[in-house]
Amino acid sequence: MTQDGPAQEFDYIKRCNERNIGKILQLDMQSIRIRHELEQKRRGFTMMTRLAETLAHGQGNESIFIAASKRINATLNMQRTVVLLPGKHGTFRAAIASGYSPEEEKTLAAQSMAPDPALLDPEQSVIINGTSPEEHMASLRVALRLPYLVAAPIILNNEAAAILVTGRTVEQPPFMTKLGPGDLETVKTVSAFLAALLAGRRVTEAEERIKIMLDAMPACCVLFDENFRPVDCNAATLLMFAFTDKQEFLNRFHELSPEYQANGRISAEIFIERMQKALAEGQARFDWMHRTLDGEHIPSNIVVVRAKRGDNYILAAYIQDLRERRAMHAEIVQAQMELHVAREKAEKNAQAKSEFLANMSHEFRTPLNAVMGMAHLLNADDLTGKQREYVKNVINSAELLLKIFDGMMDYSAIDAGKLVLDKTVFSPRALIRKIVESTKQQARQKALQLKIQTDPDLPDALLGDPGRLEQILAHLAGNAIKFTDRGSVSIQAKHSTAPSGTVRLDFTVADTGVGMPEELVGKLFTPFTQGDASLTRKHGGTGLGLSVSHRLVSMMGGELHCASVPGKGSSFFFHVFLEQPQARGLEQSPQTAPGAGQAESGTRSLAGMRVLLVEDNDINQMIALELLESEGVAADVAANGIEALEALKSGVYDLALMDIQMPQMDGLTATEKIRSMPEYADFPVIAMTAHASPADREASFKAGMNDHITKPIDPQLLYATLRKWDRRAAF
Amino acid sequence: MQAAVGYSENPITEQAGQEAARAALLQAGRTDPCALALLFSTSRHDAPALRSAVAGVIGTSASIVGGGAIGAITNDRFGYAGDQVGLALIWLSEVKCDLVVEKDLDKGAEQAGERLGKQLAALEVRPESALTLLYDSIYHVNGETRMVMATDLLRGIRQALGFLPDITGAGLQGDYQAGATMQWTGADTRQHAALALHFSGAAQIDHVIMHGCRPATGYYTVTRADRQTILEINGLPALEFMDKLLDSAIAPEDYPFFLIFGINLGRKYAEFSEHNYASRLCLAVDKQRGGIVMFEPDMTEGTQFQIMYRSLDLDYMIPRIENIFDRVKGRKPVFALYINCAGRAAGYGGVDLEDAVLLQKTVARRVPLLGIYTGVEIASIGGIPRGLDWTGVFCLFSIPERTAAT
Secondary structure, three states, X not given: OOXXXXXXXXXXXXXXXXXXXXXXXXXXXXXXXXXXXXXHHHHHHHHHHHHHHHOOOOOOHHHHHHHHHHHHHHHOOOOEEEEEEEOOOOOEEEEEEEOOOXXXXXXXXXXXXXXOHHHHOOOOOEEEOOOOOOOOOHHHHHHHOOOEEEEEEEEEOOEEEEEEEEEEOOOEOOXXXXXXXXXXXXXXXXXXHHHHHHHHHHHHHHHHHHHHHHHHOOOEEEEEOOOOOEEEEOHHHHHHOOOOOHHHHHHOHHHOOOOEOOOOOEHHHHHXXXXXXXXHHOEEEEEEEEEOOOOOEEEEEEEEEEEEEOOEEEEXXXXXXXXXXHHHHHHHHHHHHHHHHHHHHHHHHHHHHHHHHHHHHHHHHHHHHHHHHHHHHHHHOOOOHHHHHHHHHHHHHHHHHHHHHHHHHHHHHHHOOOOOOOOEEEOHHHHHHHHHHHHHHHHHHOOOEEEEEEOOOOOOOEEEOHHHHHHHHHXXXXXXXXXXXXXXXXXXXXXXXXXXXOEEEEEEXXXXXXXXXXXXXXXXXXXXXXXXXXXXXXXXXXXXXXXXXXXXXXXXXXXXEEEEEOOOEEEEEEEEEEEOHHHHOOOOOOOOOOOOOOOOOOOOOOOOOEEEEEXXXXXXXXXXXXXXXXXXXXXXXXXXXXHHHHHHHHOOOOEEEEOOOOOOOOHHHHHHHHHOOHHHXXXXXXXXXXXXXXXXXXHHHHHOOOEEEEOOOOHHHHHHHHHHOOHHHHO | OEXXXXXXXXXXXXXXXXXXXXXXXXXXOOOOOOOEEEEEEOOXXXXXXXXXXXXXXXXXXXXXXXXXXXXXXEOOXXXXXXXXXXXXXXXXXXXXXXXXXXXXXXXXHHHHHHHHHHHHHHOOOOOOOEEEEEEEOEEEXXXXXXXXXXXXXXXXXXXXXXXXXXXXXXXXXXXXXXXXXXXXXXXXXXXXXXXXXXXXXXXEEEEEEEOOEEEOOOOEEEEEEEOOEEEEEXXXXXXXXXXXXXXXXXXXXXXOOOOEEEEEOOOOOOOOOHHXXXXXXXXXXXXXXXXXXXXXXXXXXXXXXXXXXXXXXXXXXXXXXXXXHHHOOOEEEEEXXXXXXXXXXXXXXXXXXXXXXXXXXXXXXXOOEEEEEEOEEEEEEOOEXXXXXXXXXXXXXXXXXXXXXX
């Protein structure tokens, strides 16, 4: 047998063949591995394609992760996939889990994990398989119940927005192979894809929000590229220019301006200039005339703003349609003109009303002065009892008429806002004493007790309008006496300090009179209402007094109220707020010397006094002369201011009684001229006039007069005023 | 008899069932209810919910039969290891189809097979009868995965019938991880069931096996075996023998799902003929005993086998499929069922081209096609049905032309 025979050859071939089979299978194994890895890649790409299709429309981030995790398990032959989302303080939580039982998912969701830094670094490779040490990322593996895993972060804006973890619970080649770089590569690709999807979603959402904002914006906005071509606009722009198609608007944008602007320049040239300015400087603002395709002009104000977009710029032009604004402006101007005309008319009306009131006052007082004056003169003569009674009635009626008229004037003045309260230092005690003096006779006549009660520490001096306070108290006290047939009338005054530092004076005027039912109390302060018509007939009155008192109290910051019980009596109580003189830096001492309007009472004789009577009205002259002569006062008459000045040059007088309204030279002018003469600087000049308003009084004092008494003349007041300004006693 | 197929990869079970059912109905162009629905899906879907979804579309009168599959193939779509659902709707008309079901496979495959065989006997199944057998190939005991052997099941059927009819079928599996899977058995959904569809009347089922494996070596003999574990080859411990044979080119850890043995059921040294070879795939290695565990326990002592290598191109499939169509000339092909070993999927099989793609291209629109990726394939080799590995079994249902109009 040879060594190279057929049998040896057969053995040799057999051995070669058997060695070859090993090689063949080895190559086969390699190709299986390569193909498997390719299959993983292919599946990964197919999955991403399917995800992109499925998630094309508006789902939230979580739905992206849910869809991805389910598909990863199915497509990449993984058993479990988890998406970790950032929680608090750098921890992560398993927000999405696929391949777990519901109980396992609950357990997972409750856990917070502090991830290994490698999980957050896209440059790092996280592959845990059967060859990895047990302690490597042990806590994560235990927490996720995933012994074999690959992980990759999903990076958005350079931060880990999520961590994608996927893996297997067993390693079972060839189908559940050991996880390796190929698997990680696929998962990283999926992570990058998801990151791109999320970023794209963010951009889409941002674009949608911007679009919503732009389209919801009432202002028109057109975007231009760096070549000044319009590239986009919002809904308001289309509306303004009456377009329905955006592209058509953009295409025809340059037809939407007239050839020339208002300044005569070509629109296209100015457009380029303005846009270049905006591009260079960041902003440009200018007026512009647009027009619609129908030719309607649209005056506009435009602001063009430059904004960065990647490496380039865009220009955003905000167009404000001025048509409405200009129309509104024209309307405003028109309304203002009408308002101005109306105000002038109202002011003229008010002025006319004021002048009417002033004239009414004067025209009423002048003849009434004659009536009352004559009545007083008549009363001084020898009369029979009946005649005296008649004269008394005439005087009473005239006084009442005057009172009514004064009430009406006051009400009108208050209504017109023309009544101004005085601010004078006065003594509350003196005021009350005066009220008592003026009412005690009336009370005595009706056998009524008059009770007065004041705070022992009532302030000595307060700043206010004593005249009006007196008017209120006198009216209330007068009413109390009028409507009480038996019993008493009491006047009470209290004070307290208000939080503002002012003094609050509380007055109460109470009576034991007829009283009135509650429903009438409510009507008391309404003008021309007296409560009970029968009482009106019995006691007279217009019902203006309470209304005026009510408003005067309001003007003093207080309130006037009434409480009444029919058959038992009524109480009127009010409070006012008054300043303390020291708060104004004024002297505390009230006027002890008689001030304006405060005449000197007493019986000092006026005989021998020389008075210059300046009066144009014959009847008033006669009345005044009679009154003066009855007291022994010698009087010369001047019919106007000029005659008065002449009289003063030639005569010597102690005092002048000066009417205001006179022909040729009125009393105010005459007084100014008197005062301009040094020798007559201190010469007493007393206004004796039917001009009775506070403004008239003010005018008198401003002209230089010393005092101001009003017609109809009250003889006692006249005499008291003469005594007051009688300089003979001083020498 | 008419069939129509539908497919879905929707991860939402309800939608997947509805999509597949609607696609099939659209293809059929019929509004009357079908008699039979063959339904297969991966184990990612909830089996009862999937059944409900399909029944919601096709109606409740159809018998829904099927179970887990690792993937599905239709005329224009395929996929595996995902959310695949494959469905075939069948209107029987002149064809009769009896369904028999047996449960408790996990308690003994042979016994279940015997009970199944008895039911088949009652139907007067004959050796030439066309049967499609589907069974749950996976069960778990104390967390351990066990396989139901086709060999045992078929043995039981043979014992009951006295013969084995022409059976094609599959050991069903829902994923590559051998997870638990469910079966639809007509009106129920259950586990560990075996079901047989007996098509009689005008129906004829022709089939061809394709594996593309060729012998790379001479013959070796199993000298000791313990059920599916080959303990010795040619007198040497199996692992040792193999390692030596392969010159340690492949580590034993890589043998599972890779190493293929071929059993030639034809003449030993005749020209290679694919349909004579039964492929046997290594399931695992038993390092303790130095053994190689196979998918089926039929490599008993004395079995001669060869090491096989796989073809990296799939051209072998085209002539075999065309041959089937030629065989049924004069009849009307109405439905094609392709039972494909899941290991043949290109992603795991290492080939460039998916055999599903070639299959679709070859079948084209000639007949509605439903394919499933399975764990075990059953088909006749040498006239005897057996469990096969790494094999694609192409079954073509046909009826006489004169009845095609129904």
